[in-house]
Amino acid sequence: MDDADFPDPTDWIQTPVPGLQTLETSLRCQVCKELFTAPKVTSCGHTFCSLCIRRCLSASSKCPTCMKPDEEPRLRDNIVLSELVNSFNAIRKSLLDTLVAKEEARKQAEEEEAKRKAESKPKAEKRSSYDLDDDEIMEDAEPIRRGKRRRQDTTTSRPTKETEPVRRSTRTSSRRTNSRMGSSQTPVVLDSEDDDDEFQLTDDSSEDDFRSATRGKRKHPPRVPDPRTENSDLVDCPVCYQLKDPSKIEAHVNRCIEGNGSPPPTPRRANGASPAGTPLKRQPVSFSNVSKSQHRAPYTAEEKLKLRLPKGNASLAKEADIRKKLRDIGIRCDVKGKDNKQVLWTRLQEWTNIWNANLDSDNPKIKQVLIKELEAYERHQLAQKPSVVQDKDFGREAWNNAHKPGFELLIANAKKTSIQRKENGIATEAKDQPPDPATGENMDSNGIDSPKSVEA
Amino acid sequence: MFAQKRLGKIHKSLPPGISIASASDFSNWKMDIQVLDTNPLYANKIYRLNFKFSGSYPIEAPEVTFIKEDDREIPMHPHIYSNGVICLDLLGTNWSPVQNVESVCMSIQSMLTSNTKNERPPGDDTFVRSGYRSPRNINFVYDDNNV
Numbered sequence: 001m002d003d004a005d006f007p008d009p010t011d012w013i014q015t016p017v018p019g020l021q022t023l024e025t026s027l028r029c030q031v032c033k034e035l036f037t038a039p040k041v042t043s044c045g046h047t048f049c050s051l052c053i054r055r056c057l058s059a060s061s062k063c064p065t066c067m068k069p070d071e072e073p074r075l076r077d078n079i080v081l082s083e084l085v086n087s088f089n090a091i092r093k094s095l096l097d098t099l100v101a102k103e104e105a106r107k108q109a110e111e112e113e114a115k116r117k118a119e120s121k122p123k124a125e126k127r128s129s130y131d132l133d134d135d136e137i138m139e140d141a142e143p144i145r146r147g148k149r150r151r152q153d154t155t156t157s158r159p160t161k162e163t164e165p166v167r168r169s170t171r172t173s174s175r176r177t178n179s180r181m182g183s184s185q186t187p188v189v190l191d192s193e194d195d196d197d198e199f200q201l202t203d204d205s206s207e208d209d210f211r212s213a214t215r216g217k218r219k220h221p222p223r224v225p226d227p228r229t230e231n232s233d234l235v236d237c238p239v240c241y242q243l244k245d246p247s248k249i250e251a252h253v254n255r256c257i258e259g260n261g262s263p264p265p266t267p268r269r270a271n272g273a274s275p276a277g278t279p280l281k282r283q284p285v286s287f288s289n290v291s292k293s294q295h296r297a298p299y300t301a302e303e304k305l306k307l308r309l310p311k312g313n314a315s316l317a318k319e320a321d322i323r324k325k326l327r328d329i330g331i332r333c334d335v336k337g338k339d340n341k342q343v344l345w346t347r348l349q350e351w352t353n354i355w356n357a358n359l360d361s362d363n364p365k366i367k368q369v370l371i372k373e374l375e376a377y378e379r380h381q382l383a384q385k386p387s388v389v390q391d392k393d394f395g396r397e398a399w400n401n402a403h404k405p406g407f408e409l410l411i412a413n414a415k416k417t418s419i420q421r422k423e424n425g426i427a428t429e430a431k432d433q434p435p436d437p438a439t440g441e442n443m444d445s446n447g448i449d450s451p452k453s454v455e456a
Numbered sequence: 457m458f459a460q461k462r463l464g465k466i467h468k469s470l471p472p473g474i475s476i477a478s479a480s481d482f483s484n485w486k487m488d489i490q491v492l493d494t495n496p497l498y499a500n501k502i503y504r505l506n507f508k509f510s511g512s513y514p515i516e517a518p519e520v521t522f523i524k525e526d527d528r529e530i531p532m533h534p535h536i537y538s539n540g541v542i543c544l545d546l547l548g549t550n551w552s553p554v555q556n557v558e559s560v561c562m563s564i565q566s567m568l569t570s571n572t573k574n575e576r577p578p579g580d581d582t583f584v585r586s587g588y589r590s591p592r593n594i595n596f597v598y599d600d601n602n603v
Contacts (some may be wrong), residue, residue, distance in 0.1 A: 030554040031514060056553050059515045064507035191458045402585075 007035075007092065015099035016106070024092075027085050031056060031064060036085045038360035039078040044068045047078050051357035058311075058349050072311060073236060077360065086362070305367075308359060309352045314345050322348050331371055350374055462512075471511055474561045483509050483579050486523070489561050491568050495597075498568050502527040505564065517551035520560060528534065535567070539584045559572060 009028065013018035029036050038050035046065040048056070054072060056064045063070050113140035157401050158178060234243035237252055244252050299307070319341040333339055339347075351374055358364050365373075400407070470476070477486040485507040491498040508519035511524065522530045522540035530536060533544040546563050577583070 031511070033556070055515055058555075059512075062552075067550075067552065 011096055012099075014103060015096065016103050017099060020095075020099075024088070027081075027088055035089055036078075036081060036355060038362065040075040040360065041078045042068075042070045044070060047081060049357070050075075051353060054353040054357055055350075058353060072356075074225040082362065142226045223288070277349045306359060308356045311349070311352060317345065319344065327349070329371075330367070331374065347374070349380065350377060471560065471562060477504055485509070485557060487557065488528075488563055489568075491565060493569055495569055495571070497571065497574055497603060501531070502528065503531050503568075505561065507560075514553040514555070517547050517555075518557075518560070520564070521546050531568055532576065533568060533571050534573050534575050534577055534584050536577070537580050537583050538576055541583075584589065 009021045009024040012018055012024065027035055027051040029039075029047075031048055034049070036049055039047050040050045040053050040054065041047050042063045044063050044066050046063055053064075053075060057070065057072050058060075061069055061071055107451070187412050235246050235249055236242075237244050237249065237256060240256050242252075249316065322341065322344045323333055326344065329351065331347065331351060333344060335346075351370075354370050354374055354377075358370055473492045475488045475492040477488045479485045487505045487507065488502050489505060490502050499535065504523050504525055505547050506519075508524045510516050510518070520542060522542065523535060524530055524540065530538055530540050537543070542564065544563065544567065
């Protein structure tokens with residue numbers, strides 16, 4: 001089915017609960033229009049996928065929605081949203097299928113009823129039975145909605161007991177869902193509410209199941225705590241990337257610039273791996289205890305894999321450094337001839353975006369996969385870039401056509417003068433004056449000629 | 457990369473007056489737009505927009521121009537040149553990645569709706585004669601906030 005390939009909020013319009021469209025729209029990133037992957041909140045409160053917002057901010061340091069200035073280090077995780085998206089995604093298909101089936105059944109019943117009405121009035125008894133059937137179906141469509149709402153209720157006020165009729169219809173609906181869908185998450189929860197005795201208990205356990213299911217999705221090893229989130233008051237030193245108290249930052253920056261960069265309290269570089277003079281590497285900060293003179297051990301290889309990369313500064317970075325950095329990561333440079341600094345820098349930025357976003361993700365991928373992604377992204381950018389050559393060709397052609405008579409006149413003139421010059425012989429050439437306009441015209445005719453030859 | 461998603465999103469539920477004329481590939485779309493109120497300048501006319509997407513869409517704005525075809529002309533508007541180039545800040549400096557084809561069409565629609573002047577931008581002749589290259593290479597000065 002088409003819809004299955006392109007899940008879209010508009011899928012819900014055809015269901016009995018069109019309001020789900022807005023719900024799903026809110027669960028989608030405004031940039032890539034997909035369900036959020038590792039959602040991040042900007043300082044102005046808008047949320048985007050980690051990779052999307054990182055790319056946007058690298059392009060222009062503004063929030064895509066409200067255009068307020070923002071920068072990457074100020075992004076924060078939106079944990080509850082990420083859980084919401086995960087659980088919504090898990091139930092989406094079954095919910096949609098159920099609702100669509102309901103709607104179809106309702107329409108069918110309506111049609112049949114209309115047919116019957118048109119057929120005859122004498123069969124009043126039979127009709128009433130159909131009416132009843134229809135009612136039941138109508139009622140059926142409702143409970144799903146109730147069921148959903150109720151599921152939400154159970155998380156907030158657990159011990160709410162339902163009245164008999166509602167529960168009954170829920171059971172039918174959940175049974176139907178089950179028979180139609182096989183097992184899925186929604187019906188499980190609904191089912192658990194079937195028996196009064198078990199209600200409390202099963203509900204709790206299924207709640208836990210549900211939660212652990214969502215947890216299970218984010219089963220990546222415990223994240224290295226980001227010192228930024230832990231000490232949100234601290235600010236980056238623009239020179240050495242250490243986190244500093246805002247009140248002391250000025251003095252610190254001054255010291256940094258003067259050259260005796262490392263202030264006594266924090267060890268400047270506990271990590272031997274980062275060579276001196278690379279401004280791109282953020283100075284490692286000890287996680288547990290940011291301040292004080294505690295020396296931390298160098299990062300292990302495993303820890304290094306979980307460090308966010310700093311963005312760096314294009315004008316400070318040297319081409320050789322960028323090249324070395326890329327090579328160290330394992331990214332190829334100079335595949336098609338020599339890449340210039342701009343290309344290399346863009347590549348490193350994109351790598352930083354992909355790498356950092358991957359760390360935010362629930363299911364981090366390994367480096368090799370990320371490198372493949374980076375290459376694919378670059379290929380895609382090149383492929384779809386309205387290539388410069390094409391654009392120029394197009395412009396040239398239009399230009400050529402529009403000015404053909406003028407060009408032809410100039411060419412004819414140029415030929416005439418060159419013939420004249422030949423006829424005039426060496427005498428005129430010896431004088432320095434005439435050749436000047438002549439060569440000028442020659443150049444002109446060359447300039448005009450070249451596009452023509454392209455055209456031909 | 458974004459392209460497939462892009463195509464899927466727009467197929468259903470377009471706002472009134474906007475329809476897809478062709479979207480055969482992911483780098484070039486044609487959209488038909490129509491002004492729905494009774495603005496005498498544009499009543500009962502359909503215009504065709506050409507969208508050109510670069511690889512970095514939606515980070516980078518698409519190139520949007522009106523195109524002339526047998527039954528489609530370039531609308532009269534003080535910000536639309538007779539070769540179809542549109543001067544709209546949304547498509548240049550004020551582009552934001554949250555925009556999409558639909559929202560761009562709607563902006564242009566409302567730009568037409570609110571217009572009352574039956575004229576071309578000043579310097580239209582010279583602009584058009586200077587050779588159409590690509591809106592990307594043009595630096596517009598967005599000076600008019602009224603239209």
